[in-house]
Amino acid sequence: MKKNLLLTSTFAFFLSAVAIAQNNEVTQKIKDEGLNKSKVMETAFYLTDVSGPRLSNSPGLERAEKWAVEKLKSYGLQNVKLEPWGKFGKGWEVEKYYAAFTSPYYHNIIASPKAWTPSTNGPIKGEVFLMKADSLPDLAQFKGKLKGKIVLTPTTAVLATSFKSDGERYTEEELAAMVAPTPAGGGQRGGQRDPAALARMTKLREFRTQLTAFLKEEGVALILTYSRGNHGTFFTSNGASYAEDAPSALPELEVSSEDFLRMQRLLVAGMKVEMEADIKTKFFDKDLTGYNVVGEIPGSDPKLKDEVVMLGGHLDSWHAATGATDNAAGCAVMMEAVRIIKSLGLKPKRTIRIALWSSEEQGLFGSRGYVAQHYGDRTTMVLKPEHEKISAYYNLDNGSGKIRGIYLQGNEAAGPIFTEWLKPFADLGATTVTARNTGGTDHQSFDALGIPGFQFIQDGLEYNTRTHHSNEDTYDRLIPADLMQAATIIAAFVYNTSERVEKIPRKELPKAQLPVAR
Amino acid sequence: MKKNLLLTSTFAFFLSAVAIAQNNEVTQKIKDEGLNKSKVMETAFYLTDVSGPRLSNSPGLERAEKWAVEKLKSYGLQNVKLEPWGKFGKGWEVEKYYAAFTSPYYHNIIASPKAWTPSTNGPIKGEVFLMKADSLPDLAQFKGKLKGKIVLTPTTAVLATSFKSDGERYTEEELAAMVAPTPAGGGQRGGQRDPAALARMTKLREFRTQLTAFLKEEGVALILTYSRGNHGTFFTSNGASYAEDAPSALPELEVSSEDFLRMQRLLVAGMKVEMEADIKTKFFDKDLTGYNVVGEIPGSDPKLKDEVVMLGGHLDSWHAATGATDNAAGCAVMMEAVRIIKSLGLKPKRTIRIALWSSEEQGLFGSRGYVAQHYGDRTTMVLKPEHEKISAYYNLDNGSGKIRGIYLQGNEAAGPIFTEWLKPFADLGATTVTARNTGGTDHQSFDALGIPGFQFIQDGLEYNTRTHHSNEDTYDRLIPADLMQAATIIAAFVYNTSERVEKIPRKELPKAQLPVAR
Missing domain, CATH: 3.40.630.10 (Zn peptidases)
Incomplete structure (x- = not known):
């Protein structure tokens, strides 16, 4: 038995070695x-x-x-x-995007329509309206004033000079830290969020919905939204629903930070900013x-x-x-x-x-x-x-x-x-x-x-x-x-x-x- | 004399100390x-x-x-x-800039008219023509083919991921190195350039002039030029003369690298790229x-x-x-x-x-x-x-x-x-x-x-x-x-x-x- 066992074991080892050798050969071919x-x-x-x-x-x-x-x-x-x-739900694409401010001087705006937002009512022109509202009671003062307006809701964001490289690779230390056991109750994604922060977030989200409904009701022509990013890079998202039966939304632009902040600074200083825009988007609902x-x-x-x-x-x-x-x-x-x-x-x-x-x-x-x-x-x-x-x-x-x-x-x-x-x-x-x-x-x-x-x-x-x-x-x-x-x-x-x-x-x-x- | 000298010297020292003290006081005020x-x-x-x-x-x-x-x-x-x-010479400004490619799909182009270049002949539409020419003899093949075309002259530039920060401050070592005597014959700006490189540069410049003249003569509608930069940042320059009596030039766009390279790759692969543009620029020659x-x-x-x-x-x-x-x-x-x-x-x-x-x-x-x-x-x-x-x-x-x-x-x-x-x-x-x-x-x-x-x-x-x-x-x-x-x-x-x-x-x-x- 002992002999047999040894034989089997040797044979298994031999087979395993063959498999590994074959596998190594395949790996080399895959690499090549x-x-x-x-x-x-x-x-x-x-x-x-x-x-x-x-x-x-x-x-x-x-x-x-x-x-x-x-x-x-x-x-x-x-x-x-x-x-x-x-x-x-529905598909969507941009068929035309053009926006610029035309006063106090001309400047073409780097931006993009938010996904699933509709076209402007043809080419539009008008003053940009700075609308600072942080809660439902703030909205009352704007009632009846926004029809056909281009509305900018301000941001508190400020751009900073970057002293860190845009690109990075993992260092050996970072990789080693990923293998180390994480301390109990922390260190991984998906940890508990601060309940106060969650409550603030929920309230903010509620207000965004109220704001959107208000702007829709008032007949705003175009919404300008700040988009994070830097130096001409900006980040996009969706501005309306793709659902088959989604109610129509307002045209909305996600504006690169520099262009947005320049308009905002001028408006905050009490200056007149005029704009022109022509946005055509198309929905696809056949399938x-x-x-x-x-x-x-x-x-x-x-x-x-x-x-x-x-x-x-x-x-x-x-x-x-x-x-x-x-x-x-x-x-x-x-x-x-x-x-x-x-x-x-x-x-x-x-x-x-x-x-x-x-x-x-x-x-x-x-x-x-x-x-x-x-x-x-x-x-x-x-x-x-x-x-x-x-x-x-x-x-x-x-x-x-x-x-x-x-x-x-x-x-x-x-x-x-x-x-x-x-x-x-x-x-x-x-x-x-x-x-x-x-x-x-x-x-x-x-x-x-x-x-x-x-x-x-x-x-x-x-x-x-x-x-x-x-x-x-x-x-x-x-x-x-x-x-x-x-x-x-x-x-x-x-x-x-x-x-x-x-x-x-x-x-x-x-x-x-x-x-x-x- | 000695005593007098000493007195004078003491008095001078006193005056100097007063001046320094006053000066320090002023410096503090300036700082504040x-x-x-x-x-x-x-x-x-x-x-x-x-x-x-x-x-x-x-x-x-x-x-x-x-x-x-x-x-x-x-x-x-x-x-x-x-x-x-x-x-x-003449002043100049942009009154409208709009450009997008419309085929194989729609994409708004981040770019700017080169300074002192003229308007397009109203809104224009057309196929983008890839024109690879590195020397005068190369131009012959394009004779009679460019009238009303939007011409893209390709670049060999490739973008690279950046692993270095955009922003930097001098380190103490760098500042110390600036004070150290520079090695004889080097280390400062304005050193001798390689004569072969200078000759190549001169030749290139000559060809650019010939190319511009050729494109003008052929009646090109718009030139697209690669502009260095990354992630939506691009660098501008002038494309024509500001001189009072400068001959008219062609409309020319400096295109952000990503948008330029995308069009170039499609064209090099033999695909059709169609574009629309509307550029209005204005010259000022009253003063x-x-x-x-x-x-x-x-x-x-x-x-x-x-x-x-x-x-x-x-x-x-x-x-x-x-x-x-x-x-x-x-x-x-x-x-x-x-x-x-x-x-x-x-x-x-x-x-x-x-x-x-x-x-x-x-x-x-x-x-x-x-x-x-x-x-x-x-x-x-x-x-x-x-x-x-x-x-x-x-x-x-x-x-x-x-x-x-x-x-x-x-x-x-x-x-x-x-x-x-x-x-x-x-x-x-x-x-x-x-x-x-x-x-x-x-x-x-x-x-x-x-x-x-x-x-x-x-x-x-x-x-x-x-x-x-x-x-x-x-x-x-x-x-x-x-x-x-x-x-x-x-x-x-x-x-x-x-x-x-x-x-x-x-x-x-x-x-x-x-x-x-x-």
Whole structure:
């Protein structure tokens, strides 16, 4: 027995060594394809420059989706399709934007219509009205005075000279700190907020709603809103609802800080500011359904091919730029990862499925809808049969920065596996495995249902300072070497997940969220 | 004799001690007025936000000049006037700027007409034509193809993520290095340029002229030019001559790098880019004369009041913003310095004269014209009587940064004087006296004639990265504490110069520049 055991053990060791050797060979091939024969920037070009802004259900998103479907087919993926995830609402795009102040002198204004706000009533001209109101009683004094006016609601923001670089990469110290256990009760996202601050926030939000209703009732022609940012960079958002039955809103511009503050200073000093504007926006309501792009490399192992490994990023963006880092980067990387696997002729055992989500920006709608349809209900925790068949979901949505490691979302059992898988990429700067959570994007839709869902740790670059939701989130912001590195690592992770004997271990299932009695 | 000598010496020491004590008292008063009761930001607001862009001979410059004249009068200055310095040429301003590309999708373009370029022929629409030409022979292929076209001449520029802060202050090490003797034959501005590089530059310039002539002849509708910058910041210049008899040029836009590069990438990939634009610019030729704002605090000492101490900065700016750091900052500081002196009721012995120059941006014309009229001819070195009567000229034109010291322009004899005068401002960060030259602004007009002319060392802040000649050189860029510090130090320097027994020592007179035989 002893001898036999030894033989078996030796044979197992031999098999394991062969597997590791094969795996190393595949990893080297993936590295070569991903780093030396990359197509990731070409993909990024089509998703950004060629498709344009990709607001949910806009023509730009449709262009990108159609292009992605054709491209994935051309790689040899199967079952490539636009898969509906549910009802979203109206699409919207800018057909014309022009605004300038014309007195005390002429100055063209850097700004953008807020998403889903309507056109001005043709070209308009008029004095800018400074309306300082902080609470409901303040509004009374303006009753009857705002009809046809261009209204500026002041900000207390002041710009500061920046002595910190816009772009940054993680230092070794910062990465080490991410691995260290966080002190109890703090240090991670999602901590308790100060109740007083929450109350103030709620009150502010209430007043914003009251203000909007008041301005609508008074027949204001155009609202000017301060947009944070600096030096011509500004950040965009939505100004009205995309719902099918949403009441019409007012035209509203998000104005770059310098242009806004200049007008505000002049108005506060009692000077007359006159403005002209011409904004045309268009709504699209023929098809209110939201879609994800989905495609597969079918599994080759008869026992495992019904199991899947998923990877994805969101294809939708905000409207003032082309959403290069948020998140054409992630989509281009994921498309590149499946291209690498296909182009090497690898035959993964499990099915590899890519998904390019939509409506992430409005609340992870595309991935949540997909998860609800395929895997179960996040509230009741009633699961579907596919829930057992998915090994893991990998997401990339923190900009153009290269991968420095991975967040386990508290799934510590996955730690040793990923630590092993990162080893061949230490030379590319990816070494860190942290138990921590990270939030704000589509892996959470999977994690909410107990499916191993991961977001990689990425160098921040200019994500927070310049690109995330800004008017300057363009192709220029992408760093080719970083995207190539990310695609290479993800190709290897996805392939390793497909080949692994077991699926990726899971955390305990989250509890059903029972309705709370009120 | 010995006793007498001792008595005299003691008395002299006593007088000197009194003078120093008085001087210290004045310095404290200046500090209090400049740091605690400052008006510098109010002045800056009127020069920037209220006046607008201040291109030479534009209505914006005229507004600022008139306001400055009235303000200086209100401080109690005398002989305040607009003093003509010679013939400049036409003024110009933007009356409307609108441009967007409309295909493959709509995108409003951040750009500015180049200074002194004409209007488009009303609103125009058309395909953007990519015209790659590097030398005269390249142009032939485009003959007859460009009539009415919007032409984009490509750039090889690529944007990079910034890992360095936009703003910076001098470190103690950098300041120390400025004081250290520079190695022979290097380390200072104005070193010998590589002859091959110079030849390439000359050739390039020649080709630009040929290209412009060709495009004009072909009847191009609009030229799109790449403008360096990042994230919505771009830098402006002039695109045509301001001369009275200048031939008409073509409409030309300086386009922000992201918008330019996006169009270029689409065109290089063979895609159709369509554009619409509407540019109205206006020329002003009623008065071609250039003016400086000049005003005085007349001297109070019968023997010294004919002697002057000058201080100044240039009031003109580029056109895409309000020239806050270049150089409303310098003008506001100089106006504040004379306000401080007047408001304290000081009676300077020598006359203090402030000058706010114009047309600095086109070649220091305002200050050169002034120097030629008052002090002599920089070529022949034929001097005028006033040349002997000026003690020094102090200039501020390196942005919003606080003063860290002063450049001696090689006038080493002035070093110990300035070192002494800076002592009370060590606590404000101003300590450095360097023998080095600095160039590029109006103190050079004085220095060229052997008059002690100085520019202060200022923290760079965002001058090179964001503000100098950019579309984002606005009031927001000014740091109040820095401008207050500068005004305080300059008030003290100017007052000290007016009170000093001797005038500031001079360098040897430059040699006349004899005509070179060809």
